[in-house]
Amino acid sequence: MKTTFISTYSLLNSPRSSLVRMQADAARYNQEIATGRHADVGLTLGGRTSQAVSLRAEYDNLTAMIDANSRTKTRLDVTVEALGNIREMADEFQAELLSVPHAQRGSEVIRNAARDKLAALIGSLNSAVDGQFLFGGTNSGVTPINDYAAGSASKVAVDAAFFAEFGFAQDDPAVANISAAAMATFLDNAFSDRFFVDANWQADWSNAADSVQRSRISQSETLISSVSANEAALRQLAAAYTMVFDLGSDKLNTDALQVVIDKATELMGGAIAQIIDIEAQMGVAQNRIETANTNMEAQKKILATRVGKLEDVDPAEAKVRLDALLTQIEMSYSLTVRLQSLSLLRYL
Missing domain, CATH: 1.20.1330.10 (f41 fragment of flagellin, N-terminal domain)
Incomplete structure (x- = not known):
């Protein structure tokens, strides 16, 4: 049986690294809710971007x-x-x-x-x-x-x-x-x-x-x-x-x-x-x-309808995603606080 040790430092920085990504996703979802369009049309549509531009x-x-x-x-x-x-x-x-x-x-x-x-x-x-x-x-x-x-x-x-x-x-x-x-x-x-x-x-x-x-x-x-x-x-x-x-x-x-x-x-x-x-x-x-x-x-x-099918997002769906993401961010903050409170002295 092999035992792997995880340091307190690793546990502390793990939620921090994912927090940056989640904050970026939250900003993207907020933008999509406000504009009704994909935040990055090119990234979302890929090869169909030229069609939307045309x-x-x-x-x-x-x-x-x-x-x-x-x-x-x-x-x-x-x-x-x-x-x-x-x-x-x-x-x-x-x-x-x-x-x-x-x-x-x-x-x-x-x-x-x-x-x-x-x-x-x-x-x-x-x-x-x-x-x-x-x-x-x-x-x-x-x-x-x-x-x-x-x-x-x-x-x-x-x-x-x-x-x-x-x-x-x-x-x-x-x-x-x-x-x-x-x-x-x-x-x-x-x-x-x-x-x-x-x-x-x-x-x-x-x-x-x-x-x-x-x-x-x-x-x-x-x-x-x-x-x-x-x-x-x-x-x-x-x-x-x-x-x-x-x-x-x-x-x-x-x-x-x-x-x-x-x-x-x-x-x-x-x-x-x-x-x-x-x-x-x-x-x-x-x-x-x-x-x-x-x-x-x-x-x-007609053109607006065609563009909408390519670029528009469902505001309700984006709101659900944003709410779920905000919940994850709150949990990440809570976990970070708990990890910060860990100390060997408390167990001695």
């Missing part, structure tokens, strides 16, 4: 895309609101032109209305969200439309065109002598060129780009998410307001004034129809974003 990357990509769509939708919402305001103002002014008696069409009231509508049009086209101008096209960092005021490029260009055509300024009494035919020629050529010849429009009025922004709204979809201030409809409105406001309508004879009113009404009618089409396009874009977000949210739920 699923999480796809989930994060969908989340980022939904966040980007939220910003895109905000821009679209403000754009649609601005277009609606522009259209409503055009409707109002067109109704005013059609309802005002011929004798009052050159009155200060009508001219002031045209001036105010032009200023409001420019203000709407210069709308911005988060520092990005909505109607700038791809050139969204610069104010799209310049003001129409004394000394501005647009005002100087219109004044120069009028003077070159007739030989006097818009506030000259000689404006009353302009014939209807002469005014029609001016409106269809020199005046029209300031708005509908791209080089002139860009030089006098616009800083916007013709190309518009496109946004990716899902992994397989992109859409147009902005409108350029260079759209023909917006130029037509600017031309209509300007001709009524700043071509001497208060001094024109009845026939020449009628030409101006008819031309402005024609331009506004075409512009309103085109703006409605643009609003419809933006509305379709808004709906596509909502549909894309709904689909991606559904995909996120």
